[in-house]
Amino acid sequence: MISGKWASRLMAILSVLASGQTAQAEALFDRGKLLATGGVSQVEGAAGAGLSTWAVISGYGTDRGVGINAHHTSAVLDDFTFHGSGVSVGLFDRLEISYTRQSFDTGKTGGALGLGNGFTFSQDIVGAKVRLIGDAVYDQDRWLPQIAAGIQYKRAGKAPILAAVGAGGNDxxxxxxxxxxxxxxxxVLLSATARMTKANHFGLLGFGSAAGADYRLQWEFSAVYLISRRLVAGVDYRTKPDNLAFAREGDAKAIYVAWFPSKHLSLTLAGVDLGPIALQGRQQGVYASIQAGF
Known part of the structure; x- marks a missing residue:
């Protein structure tokens, strides 16, 4: 049941959107947070870095405002190509809701695997994140970090193929x-995330295994250096479960730079290593992402 405080806030959003009044809209989409402190859209669509999820809430809205972002990401690997597009909404620096559509093109490798050239796996991800305690910006005099809890529902396509490669399910x-x-x-920004998951290769190759693999605890780490007000550089490390019997899955790593020309736009360029995928050895390549919002 929605509390009275949140109900009134949601009604205020609907009122502003319905009225179309510029002054009210500017107050609602206040963009009051510091540049770059909302991170970028990570691979599953939540606010964070390229591979890891942070505790920050998407967008630049303060505790009185709303932020909305849209993003597109592409990664060209040795044997595969990845694309992801989605949107996220940050509500009053407390709640984040996101949606991302991913595709994973096997290219010529699909033919070698018997799937057909250009065979594409896909996945839809709906996420929610809530800030529990702390404030990453304003708690500088406290040791306490900003802490958030999140959930992501993932549903992959091509269920018969996923079953054939040994996945336990497609969602x-x-x-x-x-x-x-x-x-x-x-x-400097430091971030760590503990994730309970059954996802194979982020979920694109299904969940668990035919043997019924249970949830596994995985870790995500980020370290970022703020080169200037608009430019940051960082590294990500993310562990992944190894459920599928037919092919080993390894950890993912990235080194990246992100440029924030304004609060409406960010551009990220990274070198990534996603580990072995589908018997093709380590998959390394370049990752690029653009995020736009207000």
């Missing part, structure tokens, strides 16, 4: 707890 739910600490005086 699943991830649960995670993220902690993010921004050290402004050192120009």
């Amino acid at each position: 699943g739910v991830d649960f995670y707890l993220a902690a993010t600490k921004l050290l402004l005086s050192q120009s």
Whole structure:
């Protein structure tokens, strides 16, 4: 049941959108948070870095405002190509809701695997994240990081193919707890996330195994250095479960730079190593992402 405070806030949003009044809209979409502190859209659509999820809430809305972002990501790997597009909404720096559609093109490798050239796996992800305690920006004098809990429902396509490669199912739910600490005086951001998941290759190759693999605890880590107000550089490390008998799955890594020319736009470029995928060895390549919002 929605509390009275949240009900009134949601009614205020609907009223502003219905009225079309510029002054009210500017107050609602206040963009009051510091540049870059909302992160970018990570691979599953939540606010964070390229691979890891942070505890921050998407967008630049303060505790009195709303932020909306749209993003598109592409990664060109040794034997595969990945694309992801989606939207996220941050409500009053407390709640984040996101949706992402992913596709994974096997190219010529699909033919070698008996799937056909250009065979594409796909996945839809709906997520929600809530900030529990702490404030990454304003708690500089406290050791406490910003902490958030999240959930992501993932549903992959091509269920018969996923069953054939040994996946236990084509949908699943991830649960995670993220902690993010921004050290402004050192120009450093650190983040760690614990994720309970059954997802194979983020869910694109299904969930669990035919043997019925249960949830596994996985970890995501980020370290970011703020080169300037508009430019950051960082590294991500993310562990992944290894459920499928036919092919080993390894951890994912990335090194990246992100540019924030304004609060309406960010561009990310990364080198990634997603580990072995579908008997094709380590998949390394380039990852690029654009995020636009208000």
